Amino acid sequence: MRKREVSLFLLIGGGVAVLGHALLAMLIGAGVGADLANAIQIVLTLQLSFLAHDFLTWRRHTFDRAARRYGRWWRFQTARGASAVLSLVGFPFLAPVVGIAPAYWGLLITGTVANFCTDRFWSFTHHKSRTSMPTPPVASRLARPATRAALVGAVLAMLALAVVFVDAFLVVVSLFMLLVAVTTLAFQLYKWWRPENNDPGRYGDPDAPQLPGVILVPMRHEEAVAGHTLERLANLDHPDYWVMPIIDHPDDPGTAAIAHAKAAEYPDRVLVAAYPEDTDVHNKPIGLNAAVRLLEETGIDYEWIGIADAEDLFHAGLLRMVDYRFRHTGAGIVQCGVQLMNFSAHPAQLPLPAGRLPRLRRWLRANASGWWRAANVLEYYKWFQSRLKLQAAAKVMPLGGNTVFFRRRFLDALHMRYGASWDEDCLTEDCKIGIVASVLGYSVDVVYIDEMVTREETPDTLGGLVRQRVRWMQGFIQVFTQGEWLELPRPWQKVLAVYVLGFQFFQAFAIVFAPFALALAVGHKSPVAVALLATIPLGLGLLTTALDLQMLHQFGRTFEQKVRLRDYLGVALGAYPYQVMLSVAGLWALLRHLRGRNNWVKTTHSGAHLTAPGHVDARVLAPSEAA
Amino acid sequence: MTGRYRRLVAGMVTIAALGVGCGRQPDTSLHPDPPNIRYAPLRHPFHDATLYVDTNTATTRWQKAHGADWLDPITSRPQARWINSPRDLAGVPRMVTRAKDRGELPVFVAYYIPNRGCTDFKQGAPDAAAYDAYLRDLVDALGAVSSVIVLEPDAATADCYNAGRGKLLARAVKALTSAGHSVYLDAGHSRWRSPGEIATRLLQSGIADAEGFAVNVANRQTTTDSYRWGLELSDLVGDRDFIIDTSRNGSGPPPDDPGRDDEWCNPRRQALGAPPQITHRPHLAALLWIKAPGESDGKCGGEHTYLFSPTQASNLIAAARWLPQAERAAARSAS
Amino acid sequence: MTDATLDLPDITENARAPSLRRQIRRGAQTWIARHLISLVILLALLALVGAVHGIGMSTFPGYVDDPGTYLSQAWSLQYEHRLSPYSYFYDHAPAGWIQIAAWSGLTNGFDRYDSAIAFGNECMLIAKLVSMALLFVLGRRLGFGRIAATGAALLFGLCPLELVYGRWTFLDNLVTPWLLLAFVLTYSPRRSIGAAVGAAMAFGMAALTKETALVLLPAFGWAVLQNLDRRNRPQVLVTSVFAGAFLMGLYPLFALLKGELLPGPGHNSLIGTAIWQLAGRAASGSVLDPDSATADQLHGWLQYDRWLLLLGLAAIPVALLVRRLRPVALVLIIQWLVMVRGGYVPFMHVINLLPWSALLVAGAVSTIAGNPTLVPPGWLRAASGAAHRARVGVAVLLTLGLVTVTTVSWAPRLRPMMTVTQEQPLHSATTWLADNVPRNKVIVVHDSIWTDLVHRYGFNPRPIMIYKLDSDPAVRDNLGRVDYLVVPDWYYRTGDAAQKYPTLVEARKHAVAVATFGAGTDRVQIYRVSDHWKPPT
Structure with missing residues (x-):
């Protein structure tokens, strides 16, 4: 079958070419101008070849589909036109490099192959309708060795082109970096875009709470903070809710003991759920699903489920606001703000490292880590205030992780679709749920109120941050490969979903590469326009840093923390290294994914945020107690 | 279906447009207007001609009267006959008859323009009518002998040149050329006015009908400089031919003395220029002696007459390097 | 507990949500419906001013010195990809002829006319129409009623002096739309970051079109500061200042990348030319000095039309009383001060005075008439009574006077400007x-x-x-x-x-x-x- 198509394709192509030449000669002989004759000849031969291919070569695909010929015709014209234009454009570039004859034949052969492929796979095929069986997930398609080889080949070809046509490469890369930089700015500025979005009273005034709910708190080796967290969670301002710590009893007796103690203290508030024994993988989704099953069994009435991390400190009035927002906006998910608080480490908060000169090393470590802590804090600040809102508005919604509340209806829909509310194979379950919400049509409400944010801490060490990021990025990759985003109803939403999922990678690589692009432009003596284009992403990067500085100032004012000059310097000078770090994390995540290592890498907490100022609570653990 | 139809048409148009190509060629077609100046064809009067040696000049008469053979370098060579007033017309017929008998080409200088020399009409013809009469008489006197006429030295170049004078000169050119003579309008010399200015004046003065123009009349600019200037000017007036007066430019122009403004008048250093000859250089018809060598420039430079002065003649001959030493010595010893 | 919630959306509702195209169309329809009257007025104004400007623009006024240079630079940009057919020596920032080249590239401009000046005229017609439309919008955003905004637009569009200078392809004619756009965006009612960034970038484009627009930076800055909202003020300021500075910085950056920023032997330099322009040019003298070249120029301008310039000058004090008009008044003051300063004043400087004069005259009349947006209640505005009647009366008289004067004085001047048949x-x-x-x-x-x-x-x-x-x-x-x-x-x-x-x-x-x-x-x-x-x- 394939051979027949190929031979017919070549035959018809050759025949039409000869006809076209004859037509051209005839027209010119009749006195028509050369340009006009060429145009007429091109148009007529295109139509001829379309008809011939439609009836002969691709008969198998087009049989009995006469009604959709117009679509085929349109695709055919576009594909052939594009390939012709590319050949036209490519020839003057290639000819000086490889010689006229190789360029000509190379383009001809490439063009023929490309035309055949577009004919075969696009112009003359018809997609199956939507009501048919679902397409196989992207992962399996990506796993095929042919696809992998094609991807690798495409990447190599692009690199080769980049080396040969440096200017064009620079233009393309600069445009892409410009897009990334503009998106970064849009994410950063969305909240402040209109003054109304920044109005203190924009969320409304919560009235009496009406919805019962449950807060799930997965815990693992959290002896330092478990008790305090559960204590606080149990005392929130809401009449009807449960707190369910999820603990793996055999692995984690210490935390289990604390949890059961709290359950005993607050019998109709705290209920301990056991992590299922019959799995050897430990991750959050399994625990959450087990907790939900326990809820079913015990018959507790709940309208919403909230997720809290072991170190989260909810604001007392948070649940009232969540309740109000659920009823007021009809959202399926309410995402509340999470904020890292420690943008500069105080030496006293860090543990004394073992070895020589411990105090000096601790002081050094504290002061030298300010840059990435501040960047991390600002990241959360921007993410929860601004970026999540923009994503919610665009209905492409990776979520934030914790302090997220799900409506029962939504969880039931998930259960119906996937058999379980949380995907137990995924590393970051929260990311995928956001996409699925868009797919299913549930809106997300993002609530960020300065006083009510959940306060968290930055990881202890840079290594910890990197590991955290590796986990998150791997999660994004997993969500991408699982292909849920393909179910999004509109094409632009699909594109947006891929862009947002991959944005962390794009952003990191783009910012890291920006100075090199400019150096390359200047060193290669590209046209000035190209060099100017390459400076724009750098300029936008500077703007981002300037806005970061202003945001740090605002952060300090809001949360009543003193921001010193060295913190500002850390933000300004550490912006680029931070993106380098993120690139490293991205690469590491990619490698881990390709090697198939998906286990859960946990970050340790030391309770540093508990002693942060501005903390509204009576009982504060002393650092020695926490340690 | 209308949306689809529109897309169909748009698609075909785009494809066709791509095929036609773009860019336009500049329009280099020339459609020269008919020339607004019609130049009369050149007659080349000096071609294959011999110049007439005038035996009735002031120099010859003085030579005869004083037996000064040392004046031979001047008297044996052709020079132009100046017709400064209607009285001078009397000797013309005999001259042209003699020239015709010998088959030689006479050269005349008409020098009677009204307000000649910008002297407030004290010199030259009293008015245009008198000038026209003079011309008619000149034509009559010349008869059927085709001559070369240098028309009005310093007329077109004068400060008092105006449109009226231009018209007058044009009439003169027409009158003379229609009678079969070749007219060379005087154009001044290379150190006075710019070629552009002279060209404009000459065009107003009828150079289109004339054979050409005369350069360096009564002046002493070098032949090279005069030729360069004349070439420039010739290009601006329809490639007319020109003649250069080489009577006294053998030593070039006298050096410019900022303290005096009459250093041009009978200078000490002057010499006979190239002898009169027909030349074949582009546009240069001939080198002529138009100003009579030996005639004083005026009552200045040690002279008290406008007429022939033997001092001037001997200076000219003695300094002429192209003359044999004997003749030069003879002139030197004679003064 | 009862489920006292709103109905959650069905799964398929998202699929039935309106597509982007339909949303845009619906948004456009609502917008048009809201602004219908203004749009109709604007279209009529565009037609009128377009006709007045366009008829006869190929034969009047005659050719002057600079337009050909700019058009030749635009030509060389389009066809040779160089900023100038000769070596570019940074006498003006290139955005002006970049815009002309862009328009020509899009519409094959140089081929459509047999004379580049004619193409330049077309560009100036477009610039005039855009400026006039933006003037109208700016008037509305400042708070004028439709009549006052129409008046401002007509004063600008029909003034003979503006017609003469607006037909020449000067960079100032291209700066005017950008400046007006900057102010329009500054006074945007939504006060978003996007509007502020757009305003800063429009000002940057104005400065890149002709760098002398930078003298208006104080007035523009004042307008921006006047229109900030406390809630997003820091972000707006940081972003817009950065955007404007970066856009303007592309010019010295361009020079730097070409190695022509600093003065040196054998090459042009931006700084060298800047120093020459600021210090090396012959001064034209102050307009207050009756013998100076500037005074002569002013006299020449007044020959074409004296009403708009002088009325604009007279409107400044009134405008200074109104908070919202102060930045615009400052613009006009600065432009007049340039003439008083005594440095070099190019002969087309009047272009910088006219649109703002038109705006201020309309604003002054509107203020006197008691426009509520411009004049807060208080001693300046009486809601009723004799003072109110007096004010309205004065305003009506002023308007009538304006209309009479302009019709009587302008129509006979405009006519010969539109009916010259002799070729240049x-x-x-x-x-x-x-x-x-x-x-x-x-x-x-x-x-x-x-x-x-x-x-x-x-x-x-x-x-x-x-x-x-x-x-x-x-x-x-x-x-x-x-x-x-x-x-x-x-x-x-x-x-x-x-x-x-x-x-x-x-x-x-x-x-x-x-x-x-x-x-x-x-x-x-x-x-x-x-x-x-x-x-x-």
Whole structure:
């Protein structure tokens, strides 16, 4: 079958070419101008070849589909036109490099192959309708060795082109970096875009709470903070809710003991759920699903489920606001703000490292880590205030992780679709749920109120941050490969979903590469326009840093923390290294994914945020107690 | 279906447009207007001609009267006959008859323009009518002998040149050329006015009908400089031919003395220029002696007459390097 | 607990949510419905002013010195990808002719007309229409009623002085729309970051079109600060300042990348030219000094029309009383102060005065009439009573007076500007050259016909622009010969022609006039230079 198509394709192509030449000669002989004759000849031969291919070569695909010929015709014209234009454009570039004859034949052969492929796979095929069986997930398609080889080949070809046509490469890369930089700015500025979005009273005034709910708190080796967290969670301002710590009893007796103690203290508030024994993988989704099953069994009435991390400190009035927002906006998910608080480490908060000169090393470590802590804090600040809102508005919604509340209806829909509310194979379950919400049509409400944010801490060490990021990025990759985003109803939403999922990678690589692009432009003596284009992403990067500085100032004012000059310097000078770090994390995540290592890498907490100022609570653990 | 139809048409148009190509060629077609100046064809009067040696000049008469053979370098060579007033017309017929008998080409200088020399009409013809009469008489006197006429030295170049004078000169050119003579309008010399200015004046003065123009009349600019200037000017007036007066430019122009403004008048250093000859250089018809060598420039430079002065003649001959030493010595010893 | 919640959306509702295209269309329909009256008025204004400006724009006013240069630079940008056919020496930031080249590239502009100046006229018509529309919008955003905004637009669009100067392809005519856009966006009712960034970038574009727009930075800054909202003020300021500064910084960055930022031997430099322009140019004198060149210029402008300029001046004090009009008043004050300062004032400076004068006159009349947005209740505005009647009466009288004066004074002046039928002498000269001169002759031309000779008629070697003949070292070094001189008479008649254009004056001495077009100082004589003369090296 394939051979027949190929031979017919070549035959018809050759025949039409000869006809076209004859037509051209005839027209010119009749006195028509050369340009006009060429145009007429091109148009007529295109139509001829379309008809011939439609009836002969691709008969198998087009049989009995006469009604959709117009679509085929349109695709055919576009594909052939594009390939012709590319050949036209490519020839003057290639000819000086490889010689006229190789360029000509190379383009001809490439063009023929490309035309055949577009004919075969696009112009003359018809997609199956939507009501048919679902397409196989992207992962399996990506796993095929042919696809992998094609991807690798495409990447190599692009690199080769980049080396040969440096200017064009620079233009393309600069445009892409410009897009990334503009998106970064849009994410950063969305909240402040209109003054109304920044109005203190924009969320409304919560009235009496009406919805019962449950807060799930997965815990693992959290002896330092478990008790305090559960204590606080149990005392929130809401009449009807449960707190369910999820603990793996055999692995984690210490935390289990604390949890059961709290359950005993607050019998109709705290209920301990056991992590299922019959799995050897430990991750959050399994625990959450087990907790939900326990809820079913015990018959507790709940309208919403909230997720809290072991170190989260909810604001007392948070649940009232969540309740109000659920009823007021009809959202399926309410995402509340999470904020890292420690943008500069105080030496006293860090543990004394073992070895020589411990105090000096601790002081050094504290002061030298300010840059990435501040960047991390600002990241959360921007993410929860601004970026999540923009994503919610665009209905492409990776979520934030914790302090997220799900409506029962939504969880039931998930259960119906996937058999379980949380995907137990995924590393970051929260990311995928956001996409699925868009797919299913549930809106997300993002609530960020300065006083009510959940306060968290930055990881202890840079290594910890990197590991955290590796986990998150791997999660994004997993969500991408699982292909849920393909179910999004509109094409632009699909594109947006891929862009947002991959944005962390794009952003990191783009910012890291920006100075090199400019150096390359200047060193290669590209046209000035190209060099100017390459400076724009750098300029936008500077703007981002300037806005970061202003945001740090605002952060300090809001949360009543003193921001010193060295913190500002850390933000300004550490912006680029931070993106380098993120690139490293991205690469590491990619490698881990390709090697198939998906286990859960946990970050340790030391309770540093508990002693942060501005903390509204009576009982504060002393650092020695926490340690 | 209308949306689809529109897309169909748009698609075909785009494809066709791509095929036609773009860019336009500049329009280099020339459609020269008919020339607004019609130049009369050149007659080349000096071609294959011999110049007439005038035996009735002031120099010859003085030579005869004083037996000064040392004046031979001047008297044996052709020079132009100046017709400064209607009285001078009397000797013309005999001259042209003699020239015709010998088959030689006479050269005349008409020098009677009204307000000649910008002297407030004290010199030259009293008015245009008198000038026209003079011309008619000149034509009559010349008869059927085709001559070369240098028309009005310093007329077109004068400060008092105006449109009226231009018209007058044009009439003169027409009158003379229609009678079969070749007219060379005087154009001044290379150190006075710019070629552009002279060209404009000459065009107003009828150079289109004339054979050409005369350069360096009564002046002493070098032949090279005069030729360069004349070439420039010739290009601006329809490639007319020109003649250069080489009577006294053998030593070039006298050096410019900022303290005096009459250093041009009978200078000490002057010499006979190239002898009169027909030349074949582009546009240069001939080198002529138009100003009579030996005639004083005026009552200045040690002279008290406008007429022939033997001092001037001997200076000219003695300094002429192209003359044999004997003749030069003879002139030197004679003064 | 009862489920007292709203109905959650069904799964399929998202699929039925309106597509982006439909949303946009619906949004557009609501917007049009809301602004229908203004749109109708605006369309009528555009038609009227477009007709007045466009009819007769190819024959009046005559050619002047700069438009040809800008058009030739736009031509070389489009066809040779260089900023100037000669070496670019940073006399003006290039955005002005970049815009002209972009428009020509889109619409094949240079091919559609037989004269580049005609194409420039088309660009100026577009700029005038855009400026007028933006003036209307700015008036509305400042709080004028529709009548006052229409008045401002008409004052600007129909003023004879503006017509004359607006028809010439000057950079100032391209700066005006950008400045107006900057102010329009500054006064955006939504006060979003996008509006502020757009305003800053529009101002940056104005500065890049002609760098003298930077003098208006204080007024623009004041307008921005006046219109901030406390809730997003820091972000708006940081982002917009950065955007504007970055856009403007692209110009020195461009120079830096070419190695031409700092002065040095053998190359142009941005800073060198800037220093020359600020300190090296001959001062025109202050307008207050009756003997100065500036006073003469003002006198010349007033000959075309004195009402708009002087009324604008008179409206400044009234505008200063109104908070919302103060930044605009400051713009006009700054532009007048430029003339008082006594430095170099280009002769087209009046273009910078007219739109703001129109705005302020309309604003002043509107204030006196008691416009509630402009005038807060208080001693300036009485809601009723004798004072109110007096004010309204005065406003009505003023409006009537304005209408009368402009109709009586402007209509007879506009008429001859629209009905000139005689072709411009330089244009006729170009046609003569195309018909009679072989293409390999070297012509010294006025800049306004340079592009035609190169693009349409293919003269090669290229003609030489008259003011480059003696000032550009590259031209001087490569000057083999000169064959024709085609410049208007005013070049020969200026007092210091021999110093400014020595080669031209010298060449004319060796040339004869072969054709003459026009009369007076605009007369153009085509001189043919003698073949046997070479210009002195």
